[in-house]
Structure formats: structure tokens, C-alpha cells
Amino acid sequence: MTFFNSRNPIYRSPTGAVPAGTRVHFKITVPRSMACSAAYLLVLDTDGRTVCNDMFWCGMNGDDHEWWECHFAPQNAGLCFYHFELRTSRGHFVLKKDIGGEARAGGSEDWQLTAYSADFKTPEWLAGGVLYQIFPDRFYCSGQEKHDIPYGRTMHADWSEQPEWRPNAEGKITNTDFFGGDLKGIEQKLGYLKSLGVTCIYLNPIFESHSNHRYDTANYEKIDPLLGTEEDFRSLCAAAKARGIRILLDGVFSHTGSDSIYFNREGRYGDGGAYRSQQSPYYPWYSFRSWPNDYECWWNFTTLPNVREGNPDYDAYINGENGIIHRWLAAGASGWRLDVADELPDCFLDSLNRAVKGFDEDAVVLGEVWEDASNKTAYGVRRRYLMGGQLDSVMNYPFRDAILGFLRGEHASLMMDRIETIAENYPPQVLDILMNHIGTHDTERALTVLGGEPAGERGRAWQSGQHMTPDQRETALERLRLAALLQFMLPGVPCIYYGDEAGMEGYRDPFNRACYPWGREEKDLIAWYRYIALLRREHGDILKHGKLRSIYAHGDILSFERYVETPHGEKALFVAVNRSADNAVIPSVDYHSAQFIFGAPYVNNAEGPGEFKLPPFGFSLLRIEREAGRYIPELD
Numbered sequence: 001m002t003f004f005n006s007r008n009p010i011y012r013s014p015t016g017a018v019p020a021g022t023r024v025h026f027k028i029t030v031p032r033s034m035a036c037s038a039a040y041l042l043v044l045d046t047d048g049r050t051v052c053n054d055m056f057w058c059g060m061n062g063d064d065h066e067w068w069e070c071h072f073a074p075q076n077a078g079l080c081f082y083h084f085e086l087r088t089s090r091g092h093f094v095l096k097k098d099i100g101g102e103a104r105a106g107g108s109e110d111w112q113l114t115a116y117s118a119d120f121k122t123p124e125w126l127a128g129g130v131l132y133q134i135f136p137d138r139f140y141c142s143g144q145e146k147h148d149i150p151y152g153r154t155m156h157a158d159w160s161e162q163p164e165w166r167p168n169a170e171g172k173i174t175n176t177d178f179f180g181g182d183l184k185g186i187e188q189k190l191g192y193l194k195s196l197g198v199t200c201i202y203l204n205p206i207f208e209s210h211s212n213h214r215y216d217t218a219n220y221e222k223i224d225p226l227l228g229t230e231e232d233f234r235s236l237c238a239a240a241k242a243r244g245i246r247i248l249l250d251g252v253f254s255h256t257g258s259d260s261i262y263f264n265r266e267g268r269y270g271d272g273g274a275y276r277s278q279q280s281p282y283y284p285w286y287s288f289r290s291w292p293n294d295y296e297c298w299w300n301f302t303t304l305p306n307v308r309e310g311n312p313d314y315d316a317y318i319n320g321e322n323g324i325i326h327r328w329l330a331a332g333a334s335g336w337r338l339d340v341a342d343e344l345p346d347c348f349l350d351s352l353n354r355a356v357k358g359f360d361e362d363a364v365v366l367g368e369v370w371e372d373a374s375n376k377t378a379y380g381v382r383r384r385y386l387m388g389g390q391l392d393s394v395m396n397y398p399f400r401d402a403i404l405g406f407l408r409g410e411h412a413s414l415m416m417d418r419i420e421t422i423a424e425n426y427p428p429q430v431l432d433i434l435m436n437h438i439g440t441h442d443t444e445r446a447l448t449v450l451g452g453e454p455a456g457e458r459g460r461a462w463q464s465g466q467h468m469t470p471d472q473r474e475t476a477l478e479r480l481r482l483a484a485l486l487q488f489m490l491p492g493v494p495c496i497y498y499g500d501e502a503g504m505e506g507y508r509d510p511f512n513r514a515c516y517p518w519g520r521e522e523k524d525l526i527a528w529y530r531y532i533a534l535l536r537r538e539h540g541d542i543l544k545h546g547k548l549r550s551i552y553a554h555g556d557i558l559s560f561e562r563y564v565e566t567p568h569g570e571k572a573l574f575v576a577v578n579r580s581a582d583n584a585v586i587p588s589v590d591y592h593s594a595q596f597i598f599g600a601p602y603v604n605n606a607e608g609p610g611e612f613k614l615p616p617f618g619f620s621l622l623r624i625e626r627e628a629g630r631y632i633p634e635l636d
Contacts, residue, residue: 004103017114035089039068046078074115077387081110117388122429128544129199131495140185163510175211183228197533216257237332246334309348319355341367342378374425416553434492445506451476463507478617501529556580574622578614586612594622
């Protein structure tokens with residue numbers, strides 16, 4: 001029996017996150033046999049107060065159920081949590097959230113109502129597009145001669161070699177092996193990226209650093225010499241813009257490198273730096289417990305000393321009128337992805353957002369957050385990333401976990417619930433530009449997850465030698481096609497991690513950061529990515545801002561609709577995938593008037609609803625135009 005469903009507009013309208021001040025209508029249905037004498041909506045509001053709202057009897061729902069309703073309006077931006085309580089002839093009932101947004105008596109979790117600032121906007125240019133993440137050292141080498149390369153780097157002679165994973169003679173992992181990928185190389189491959197439908201390139205760090213990942217910044221004001229020059233960066237941005245592609249930079253602002261002009265533990269930069277002089281202008285940026293050797297650092301990595309983001313001089317250096325944020329936006333960047341955003345305090349995120357939007361209100365601020373960013377608590381503080389004034393979007397790890405989890409055999413309805421929970425909790429303008437990835441430089445390659453033997457706790461020596469069997473790879477490729485289809489059809493912006501589309505394998509760092517296999521690509525897989533990117537553009541009128549509706553998530557099938565309302569009804573895309581190596585059926589569903597696009601066709605039944613018969617690792621995509629009031633399938 002359904003008392004309430006937060007994702008169904010019959011019970012809650014509007015659904016999803018709302019602007020602060022919005023009047024939300026709540027409606028529950030109760031069996032007449034319970035003899036309900038009173039019903040209440042209890043809300044923990046954005047100020048932390050519990051508000052008890054009386055619900056009113058408002059009519060019968062058929063012969064044996066009745067409706068109760070009320071309204072509630074969150075007055076401020078923030079999170080509200082709510083549940084229902086009933087006084088009945090059977091006693092006191094508490095209704096709380098269950099899977100799928102349904103109500104369950106005796107449940108333990110309240111529903112979340114997200115209220116965001118009424119003036120919160122996100123950049124429209126990213127919606128409906130395709131992101132492509134590049135680890136710059138490993139994408140493409142232009143062959144251009146480089147100058148003033150810092151000492152301490154080892155260059156690979158062979159592009160196809162495995163990244164170095166063994167400790168050096170001192171037993172240390174230094175990450176100082178390089179392959180020579182550069183900015184000019186990326187510029188030379190813009191035509192290839194355009195063929196994939198890419199509209200924005202996300203670059204892992206490009207500033208001078210002395211490790212190949214470059215998350216240990218040495219100088220925010222200088223492009224790393226192995227990657228090129230500031231002129232090369234400006235050229236890349238201009239060439240990309242001419243093809244309709246933007247550039248997103250990686251901002252590493254919670255820490256610097258110890259080997260940097262700011263800290264200078266290694267002495268590369270002369271006598272200056274906080275480690276070498278307490279009179280250094282950079283000394284107040286850091287937290288020394290006992291100068292110079294005992295200092296706060298990121299996750300206890302002494303090569304990554306933490307900065308004090310609230311220090312006025314540091315804030316001005318990054319976010320000031322002539323700061324780093326403005327400098328690289330002026331050079332051609334269209335926004336910033338913020339590394340470890342949950343380790344950046346609110347005051348710094350507020351300042352950075354003002355810096356970005358003050359320079360260009362259309363520039364994007366995207367954060368690395370691994371959990372549900374709407375209710376994330378970091379270091380004991382509930383964060384307000386998505387309320388307006390901080391982040392425009394985040395990396396969507398929950399979608400990644402749901403997509404890969406489903407294809408690896410986890411319960412379809414649970415995976416669909418994870419996806420719908422994010423769609424329900426995030427403001428729609430955030431949802432439209434979520435960075436939907438299925439792999440990054442911090443995760444195993446998607447193909448390896450989908451077909452390889454799990455690494456578990458096994459270390460680098462084991463990971464370095466493992467490759468899938470031909471049968472495992474074939475299965476992984478089938479699953480990856482489905483993963484990419486889901487990635488491109490769900491709310492948000494798909495982000496391709498360089499080489500995933502070419503069939504690259506790899507366990508954890510550094511094996512997930514190998515060089516792009518130019519000349520050895522999985523051509524059919526690239527063609528698949530190009531095709532689904534084309535479909536994404538052709539149906540952008542729905543996919544750009546369309547809402548999400550679960551249709552059938554059982555067994556080996558996951559299916560949903562993306563839809564937008566029209567003056568006369570709605571238009572929708574139906575997407576279904578079968579993860580198994582056997583045939584699968586979606587029963588009793590009425591799509592007789594839908595337009596077939598590709599995949600398994602809908603089978604009509606003259607005597608009633610038809611069905612989908614999905615072949616092994618099969619899929620289906622239909623387009624529907626519905627008049628107002630037309631039947632909408634609800635099979636889950």
C-alpha cells in the first residue's frame with residue numbers, strides 16, 4: 001500500500017529541490033479502515049527547528065482510502081527533513097522514507113527537501129554537452145621541443161610503456177616518470193575530440209609541479225614546462241573555442257607541493273619559502289606545529305603541506321582582483337574544477353565563487369565531492385555547496401557507483417534508487433550540468449571494473465601484471481557500451497575519461513593513467529561513443545533539461561524515461577538496458593504510439609499492452625509524444 005511517494009507529483013508538488021520560499025503541497029492517502037483522526041507533517045526546517053504542520057482531510061481516494069493534505073514553504077536556503085505522523089484507531093503511526101521515495105510505517109529515514117537560493121543560476125553552455133577528461137602527460141605528445149625542464153624527471157622512451165610503479169632505490173614512490181604529453185598535443189587532437197561530440201575538456205593540473213600528476217603545485221603562475229607555455233595554453237583555448245569546445249582547469253587549492261616556490265622544502269627555489277624562512281611572505285599560509293619539519297599536510301603526505309585557506313594573503317593571491325582565478329580565466333579557461341572541495345572551507349569557496357562569477361558569470365565552478373553533495377558533512381560541518389554561491393556542479397560519483405554496480409550484478413531497484421535520490425536532492429540547474437563520469441584518474445578504469453578480476457587489497461605488483469582474458473574483455477566491452485549509453489542518457493553531462501572510449505584497461509593509480517593507445521584503439525567502441533553522442537545532440541530538446549522517471553528496474557533490466565513538459569502534454573525518451581547474457585523481457589507496457597530510435601523494438605499486442613524483448617546485453621531507445629493525461633507506465 002502506498003501512503004506517499006516523494007517523487008510522484010500526486011503526493012508532493014513540486015517534486016525535487018525547490019527555490020527557498022516555494023509553497024510545496026503534500027498529500028498522503030490513508031486506508032479508511034485505519035479510522036485516521038489526525039495527520040501531521042513534521043519538518044526539521046533549515047534553522048534546525050521542528051515544525052508540526054496539521055494536515056487536513058480533503059476527500060476520498062476511491063472507496064476505501066482517503067486523502068490528507070497540507071502545504072509547507074521552506075523560508076531559507078538549506079535542507080529540510082520531514083516525515084508524517086498519524087493518529088488512528090490502531091494507534092500512533094510514523095511514516096518515513098523507504099526505497100523509491102515510498103513511505104513505510106516504522107522506517108528510520110526522513111525525506112529530504114532541498115531549498116536553494118532563488119537567484120541561483122548555473123552556466124547554460126555546459127548543459128546538454130559532453131565532457132572529456134585528459135591527464136595531460138598521457139594523452140598526446142606533439143613532438144614540440146621543450147625548454148627549461150626542471151631537474152629530477154625521468155622520460156619514457158616508449159609511449160606504450162607501463163607507467164613506473166616500483167619504489168626507487170630509497171623505497172619511495174616519487175611519481176617522477178613522464179611520457180611527454182603536452183598542450184600542443186591536445187590542440188592537435190581537437191578534431192578527434194570534436195568527432196566524439198566533446199564540448200568541454202577537463203584538464204588535470206597543468207601548472208608547474210614536480211610529479212607527473214601535478215597535484216603538488218610548485219607555481220600557480222606558470223604552465224609546467226613539459227606541457228608547454230602560457231602561449232600554448234592560450235592557443236589551445238582559442239583553437240578549442242573555434243570548434244565549440246571549452247577548457248576547464250583543475251584547481252588544487254587545499255595544499256601546495258613541498259617542492260614549490262611557496263614552501264621550498266627541497267631548496268629548488270633558493271633561500272625563500274615558508275620552510276626555509278619564517279620571514280617568508282608565504283610562512284603565514286601554512287600551519288607549523290614546530291617549524292620547519294613538523295607541519296600540517298594533506299592526509300599525512302609530507303610532500304603536500306596544507307595551506308590555511310582563510311589566510312587573507314592566500315585568499316587574495318588565489319581569489320583577488322589580480323589573483324590566480326582571474327589570471328587563467330583571462331587566458332582562456334571557462335571555469336575551474338576544485339580538487340578535494342570538501343577540504344576547502346566555506347569562506348574560501350564563497351570567495352572563489354565571487355572571484356569566478358565576478359570575472360565571468362558564465363564560468364563554471366565544479367567540485368570534487370564523492371558523496372551526495374547536497375547533504376555532505378565534512379569535518380563536522382554540513383556543507384552548502386549546492387545552495388547557491390559556491391559550486392555550480394560536482395563530480396557525480398553516486399551515478400558512477402550505480403551504473404557500474406548495476407552492470408556488475410547489484411540489485412536494479414537499489415541502483416535506480418541511488419540515481420533518483422540524487423535527482424531528487426539536487427537543484428535542477430545543478431542536475432543539468434553534473435559531471436557524469438564512470439572513471440577518472442582516481443578510480444580503476446571502467447572496462448577493468450566491468451570485466452576484470454577485482455583487485456581487492458592486492459597491491460601494485462599484482463595489478464601490474466593482470467590483464468583480462470579475451471572472454472572477460474568481450475563481456476567488459478558489452479557492459480561498457482551499456483554503461484556509456486546510461487551515462488549519456490541520464491541527467492547531467494557525460495564525462496569521458498581519456499581512452500575509455502578506446503578500450504583502455506587499468507587498475508588503480510598508476511595503471512589507470514597509462515598513455516592513450518594511438519593506433520591501437522578499439523575502433524568499434526569509438527564508433528559507439530560517436531553514435532550515442534550524436535543521439536544526445538539529436539534529442540537535446542529532452543536530454544538537456546529533461547526530468548527523470550523510473551519505469552522498470554527489476555532483475556537484469558534498468559529502464560527509465562527522460563521527459564519535458566510541453567503546452568499540450570510531454571515529450572519523452574524511453575531508455576532500457578539488459579545487463580545479462582540472456583534474453584530479458586519488460587512485460588505489459590504500453591508504448592504502441594512511440595517512435596522507434598534504435599535497439600530492441602517494442603512488440604505490440606492487439607489485445608492490450610505490449611512488451612520489450614531485450615537480447616543479451618541489449619537495449620532500446622524510443623521517443624514518445626504524449627498528450628496531457630495520457631497513460632504513463634509505472635512498472636517498478
